[in-house]
Amino acid sequence: MSHPNRVLVVGGGVTGGVLSLALHQQGVEVVLVDLRESLGGVGHGITLQGNALKAFRSVGIYDKLAERGFAFSHLRMRTADGHVIAEIPTPPMGGPDLPGTMGALRGDLADVLAEEVVAAGVDVRLGTTITAIDDHGDSVTATLSDGTTETVDLLVGADGIRSKVREMIGIETQPHPVGMGIWRTIAKRPAELDCSELYYGGPKYKAGYTPISEDLCYAFLLEENLDRSMVGEGPRGAELKERGQGYGGTWGAIRDSLSDDAVVNYQWIEAICVESPWYRGRSIIIGDAAHACPPLIAQGAAMCAEDAVILAEMLTSGDKVEDVLPAFMERRFPRVKMVLDNSLTLAEWEIHPETEGADPGRIMGQTLHALVSPA
Incomplete structure (x- = not known):
């Protein structure tokens, strides 16, 4: 067999959803399993660069x-009181006919993706995951949590930074804290808010926001890792308003507009980079399961979506699966490692802004310009 006829995808987020669509559109039978009872989305905002939009357009x-x-199509950097430091045009990472950047609700992205996956006829099994993997060399049998088994040509773990598939196939790499935590919320978009803006030099590591619709924006605040008991989501608007003091301009206005019971999420930022092969036999991990980066350059979803589109393209090219898997990692690893390394450097600079040579605008610009080259 020169290409897979049947693929099992574990995880129905951005990576798994895009991969399922891309493979299905090339005539591959796909079984998609996800522990959730619904593929639809909830959550805060997301910043999508042009290379993510290119991948979404392809499916x-x-x-x-x-x-x-x-x-x-630009990013603005400001001082804590709101004065402009610099404005950086977003390079055309998705090509000249797509926006440089788009803000969106995570829920909207998840809903659109879920609707298309279901409409395409992908075999979706909700409330289901895998409990065992048996590799046969030229195929793999997965035991599912409902007691059934699926024998497929390839198993793909697209199940995120805490991937169960990664552990099951014997990859021991684990995510690690970056050293900063992020507060996120949704607020009304002020009329003057026309792009992502970042505020530096204040009492925390950084504050910022992104417009995500005509009416809404996604606001965030980065600071140190607080106690683990702080992690989670709830009616914490008053808490964010208190912790976000010391910033002016539009960010200050957005902060002050929040109700005390506004829904706010706080998470530690973590990262992972699996440098050993992402595959074992006929199983492979991709997306955040293999390489999750801090959200400081807004490339997380883009790297996941690129993985999915490229893996589908290579699997249906006519080459043997056993040849595609190492070739896929060879093609993807330098690009995702560059994004991850630069994101971690940026995190270090934002935690320690006194570092000699620290220049957040420069490293963001260099990274985005490098990503103009096709994936």
Whole structure:
């Protein structure tokens, strides 16, 4: 067999959803399992760069997402009191006919992707995961949590930074804290808010926001890792307003507009980079399961979506699966490692802004310009 006829995808987020669509569109039978009871989304905002939009367009979900999101083509950096430091044009990472950047609700992205996966006829098994993997050399049998088994040509772990598949195939690499935590919330978009903006030099590591629709924006605040008991989501607007004091301009206005019971999420930022092969036999991990980066350059979803589109392209090229898996990692690893390393350097600089040579704008610009080259 020169290409897979049947693939099991574990995880129905951005990576697994895009991969399922891309493979199905090339005639591959896909079984998609996800522990959740629904593939639809909830959550805060997300910043999508042009290379993510290119991947979404390739599987047919870009137009629907664009109807809901907010497109723009530059990034503005400000001092804590709101004065402009620099404005950086976003390079055309998705090509000249796509926006440089788009803000969106995570829930909208998840909903659009889920609708297309279901409409395409992908075999979706919700409330289900895998409990065992038996590799036969030219195929793999997965035992599912409902007691059934699936024998497929390839098993793909697209199950995120805490991947169960990664552990099951014997990869021991674990995620690690970066040293900063992030507060996130959704607020009304002020009329003047026309792009992502970042505020430096204040009492915390950084504050910022991104427009995600005509009416809404996604605001965030980065600071040190607080106690683990602080992690989670709830009616914590008053808490964010208190912790976000010391910033002016539009960010200060957004902060002050929050109700005390606004829904706010706080998480530690973590990262992982699996440098050993991402595959074992006929199983492979991709996306955040293999390489999750801090969200400081807004490339997390883009790297996941690129993985999915490229893996589908290579699997259906006519080459043997056993040749595709190492070739896929060889093609992807330098690009995702560059993004991850630069994101970690940026995190270090934002934690320690006194570091000699620290220049967040420069490393962000260099990274985004490097990503103009096709994946």
